[in-house]
Amino acid sequence: MxxxxxxxxxxxxxxxxxxxxxxxxxxxxxxxxHHICESFNDNxxxxxxxxxxxxGSVVSIPFHENLKNIPMAIFAxxxxxxxxxxxxxxxxxxxxxxxxxxxxxKANYTNIHILASLGVDCGIFFGENxxxxxxxxxxMTYAIYAKVGxxxxxxxxxxVKHYSPDKLTDFGTVYFENRESYLHIDKDENIAHxxxxxxxxxxxxxxxxxxxxxxxxxxxxxAEYAWQEFFLNENPCAYCQAWRICVGKFTETFEKxxxxxxxxxxxxxxxxxxxxxxxxxxxKEIWQP
Amino acid sequence: xxxxxxxPTEKCNSNCIYCDVxxxxxxxxxxxxxxxxxxxxxxxxxxxxxxxxxxxxWHGGEPLLLGEExxxxxxxxxxxxxxxxxxxxxxxxxxxxxxxxxxxIGLFRKLGINQVGTSYEPLANxxxxxxxxxxxxxxxxxxxxxxxxxxNNMGWGFIYVVTKKSLERPLDIFFFLSNLKLSGGFMLNPxxxxxxxxxxxxxxxxxYADFLGAIFPYWWAHRDRFQAVNPFRMFTENIIDKKxxxxxxxxxxxxxxxxxxxxxxxxxxxxxxxxxxxxxxGNINDRSLLDIMQDKQREQFLNRDKxxxxxxxxxxxxxxxxxxxxPLDSFIKTKDFLHKTNRCNGKKIFLxxxxxxxxxxxxxx
Ligand SMILES: C[S@@+](CC[C@H](N)C(=O)[O-])C[C@H]1O[C@@H](n2cnc3c(N)ncnc32)[C@H](O)[C@@H]1O
Ligand code: SF4
Ligand code: SF4
Ligand code: SF4
Numbered sequence: 001m002x003x004x005x006x007x008x009x010x011x012x013x014x015x016x017x018x019x020x021x022x023x024x025x026x027x028x029x030x031x032x033x034h035h036i037c038e039s040f041n042d043n044x045x046x047x048x049x050x051x052x053x054x055x056g057s058v059v060s061i062p063f064h065e066n067l068k069n070i071p072m073a074i075f076a077x078x079x080x081x082x083x084x085x086x087x088x089x090x091x092x093x094x095x096x097x098x099x100x101x102x103x104x105x106k107a108n109y110t111n112i113h114i115l116a117s118l119g120v121d122c123g124i125f126f127g128e129n130x131x132x133x134x135x136x137x138x139x140m141t142y143a144i145y146a147k148v149g150x151x152x153x154x155x156x157x158x159x160v161k162h163y164s165p166d167k168l169t170d171f172g173t174v175y176f177e178n179r180e181s182y183l184h185i186d187k188d189e190n191i192a193h194x195x196x197x198x199x200x201x202x203x204x205x206x207x208x209x210x211x212x213x214x215x216x217x218x219x220x221x222x223a224e225y226a227w228q229e230f231f232l233n234e235n236p237c238a239y240c241q242a243w244r245i246c247v248g249k250f251t252e253t254f255e256k257x258x259x260x261x262x263x264x265x266x267x268x269x270x271x272x273x274x275x276x277x278x279x280x281x282x283x284k285e286i287w288q289p
Numbered sequence: 290x291x292x293x294x295x296x297p298t299e300k301c302n303s304n305c306i307y308c309d310v311x312x313x314x315x316x317x318x319x320x321x322x323x324x325x326x327x328x329x330x331x332x333x334x335x336x337x338x339x340x341x342x343x344x345x346x347w348h349g350g351e352p353l354l355l356g357e358e359x360x361x362x363x364x365x366x367x368x369x370x371x372x373x374x375x376x377x378x379x380x381x382x383x384x385x386x387x388x389x390x391x392x393x394i395g396l397f398r399k400l401g402i403n404q405v406g407t408s409y410e411p412l413a414n415x416x417x418x419x420x421x422x423x424x425x426x427x428x429x430x431x432x433x434x435x436x437x438x439x440x441n442n443m444g445w446g447f448i449y450v451v452t453k454k455s456l457e458r459p460l461d462i463f464f465f466l467s468n469l470k471l472s473g474g475f476m477l478n479p480x481x482x483x484x485x486x487x488x489x490x491x492x493x494x495x496x497y498a499d500f501l502g503a504i505f506p507y508w509w510a511h512r513d514r515f516q517a518v519n520p521f522r523m524f525t526e527n528i529i530d531k532k533x534x535x536x537x538x539x540x541x542x543x544x545x546x547x548x549x550x551x552x553x554x555x556x557x558x559x560x561x562x563x564x565x566x567x568x569x570x571g572n573i574n575d576r577s578l579l580d581i582m583q584d585k586q587r588e589q590f591l592n593r594d595k596x597x598x599x600x601x602x603x604x605x606x607x608x609x610x611x612x613x614x615x616p617l618d619s620f621i622k623t624k625d626f627l628h629k630t631n632r633c634n635g636k637k638i639f640l641x642x643x644x645x646x647x648x649x650x651x652x653x654x
Contacts, residue, residue, distance in 0.1 A: 165471070165513055165514040165515075165516070166471045166472035166473070166516065167471060168471065225432065225436050228432045228436075231411075231428070231432070231465070231468070231469055232425070232428050232429055232432065234413075238411070238465050238468060238469075239411075239461045239464050239465050239468075240464065240468070241464050241507075243464070243468040244468065244471055244514075268514070272511075272513070272514075
């Protein structure tokens, strides 16, 4: 059985060719949201999530009651004034939505912290600029260790929840980038492991017919062992204590900005903490008469 | 359990820096006739010893160079000569995996092998073929080998040999190895040299102890993460969990449990003794397996246990899981098997400077 979710742009012709799939649709605005949802009545496909790359600030999103039950992952660069967030806070809390903010904007480390504390599920996504590993560490510490109630922050929650010491943990899943869970497909039916591969023309196959046999595909299988390249090429990530939870995601910037290592070591410790806390039945019992 | 260290070939496709086997001028391979004789002997041995089992560990050289046909023959000989006793024969294999292919999987399964022991080295030009030891080539082939095992749900574990080159980067090496095999299952063994140290790779027992000591705090703090890394797991089980289980070197019972059989049928106590040609039990062409297993020379190893317990190792708190160590390690230093291991001090350093203070454990007598 193939358990992948598909990630593709909104294209009615493509959708009509897919059957019984769970699909994440990538779009960049809210105008078509309802139209997209309505197109899911045929073929037994289900909408896994709407992935919205929004160029404006979060406060400029036309949030409305009728978005309430639609699963959405919104990627935005800016949040906008908190005053305006507060005006929408009740609705934001009720939506089936996660808001991801760009790490390129320094203010977002704090914005995410506040959003989570206000009960809005959120996350950080990594832009093009240097990552502030220390600020990221503070955010992760809050996300995992804080005792006061708050909404979840990704990718930290995913990483600690799915961390298992004897396996690789790929938190790329929260960004729809994980070869185990997602396949990316464009309107010409080119299939790739990641959105980056799809853009770069590194296809596993072309044509939706290939989907049912994808696990037998040679390029698909080869990618299963792609991680071994790190071990064959003297890559510093192969020597990294945090490899099992990072899997070399920041290898290109490691030399210039090596803070990733300490960050991910701390994330592994947070994962251990989380696992221990979970197994201790969460709530501590205090003395009672 | 009688363990046969079975070395049907001395041929190898690698030229690892520390390996004695590859220094042989003309590597030999066991003939099929001799292979056949060995299975006949195993059957006779097991019939004479109804409570015994035999473990055949395929070693080398590189055993996969024998080819698929050879393993098939071994299976056929076992079927032919050991129909009643085959249930008491277990096979294991130690291979560099660089000549692995899918066809071996079925053959391994026929022989009841569902995991493979192998060897790896992240530092360049230590393991690999050719004069310069092409480690890039070795590593690539090795990965292909483990991928075949993984695809077929076969387990694998590996040996890392600690040399002088390793001493500069203990933690790097440890993280590399544990990243390569997240579920653990590897051993950090000291390089053992007999004779000249041509490449200046030898280490002292004390250096080995400090190498382990540099890694141990991390392993101990995150032992759930790093899992089965030896000798750490072994010391933990022996000292903290009080489940005494140690390898042949330290259990004091190697006297009658081991036999080495080389490519011409030559027999010795174990792989190292055979490689170094320091103990000879004759040849399987001339003596039965049972006879070799009862060779008079073996008595000295049994007596050694008593001798050491009352002598050099008297009152040693670590006796239970050391037994004076491997007799060959005594021989290296003294040309006599009856002393304690030359690694005694290294063991004590590891335990007293690192293991006991870090874990807070105590040795109970
Ligand atoms: C001789 S090899 C035979 C099997 C196979 N060719 C392999 O390399 O795994 C068995 C093991 O002995 C180890 N070895 C070889 N020479 C050694 C030495 N001088 N000291 C310690 N271990 C050694 C190898 O690294 C390997 O793990
Ligand atoms: S934390 Fe940095 S060094 Fe470690 S694996 Fe990730 S990118 Fe590589
Ligand atoms: S692969 Fe094994 S037998 Fe061959 S040279 Fe290396 S250690 Fe020796
Ligand atoms: S540690 Fe040394 S003294 Fe103690 S049993 Fe081992 S060899 Fe003998």
